[in-house]
Amino acid sequence: MIVRQLQQAEQTNRRIVSPDGNWESTRMLLKDDSMGFSFHITTIYAGADFHMHYQNHLESVYCMSGEGEVETLDDGKKYPITPGTLYILDKHDRHILRAFKEMKMACVFNPPLNGKEVHNAEGAYELNADSVEA
Numbered sequence: 001m002i003v004r005q006l007q008q009a010e011q012t013n014r015r016i017v018s019p020d021g022n023w024e025s026t027r028m029l030l031k032d033d034s035m036g037f038s039f040h041i042t043t044i045y046a047g048a049d050f051h052m053h054y055q056n057h058l059e060s061v062y063c064m065s066g067e068g069e070v071e072t073l074d075d076g077k078k079y080p081i082t083p084g085t086l087y088i089l090d091k092h093d094r095h096i097l098r099a100f101k102e103m104k105m106a107c108v109f110n111p112p113l114n115g116k117e118v119h120n121a122e123g124a125y126e127l128n129a130d131s132v133e134a
């Protein structure tokens with residue numbers, strides 16, 4: 001069994017701060033753990049408004065706190081996000097995430113992230129990103 005603690009993981013290189021200033025994410029479970037998915041606790045900063053398109057991954061995002069919305073770009077639909085909301089990007093959906101208040105999210109990626117991923121110009125993660133060190 002593997003046991004990890006968020007407050008400890010935040011003190012390591014599992015915590016990634018996005019260079020675009022929109023979010024930070026502590027990646028608690030990664031590809032190296034051989035579970036077939038990765039699990040992250042992500043903070044979306046208040047006022048964030050940014051585009052993503054996970055062409056190489058499927059993602060589920062559960063809101064634990066805060067307030068915002070997600071907009072799917074192919075159909076222009078907007079979905080409010082409040083604590084308890086789960087949105088599931090099952091079609092590699094192009095989307096915009098907006099945080100009206102800081103949001104804390106629990107995120108699962110399939111395939112799992114290596115650890116150091118940040119968004120490329122298209123809002124995707126590459127499949128060959130660096131791993132965090134042991």
Ligand SMILES: CC(=O)NCC[C@H](N)C(=O)O
Pocket residue numbers: 023025026040041042052059061097105107
């Ligand atoms: C909700 C979302 O996708 N935020 C971007 C960061 C991502 N959750 C990650 O942990 O890399």
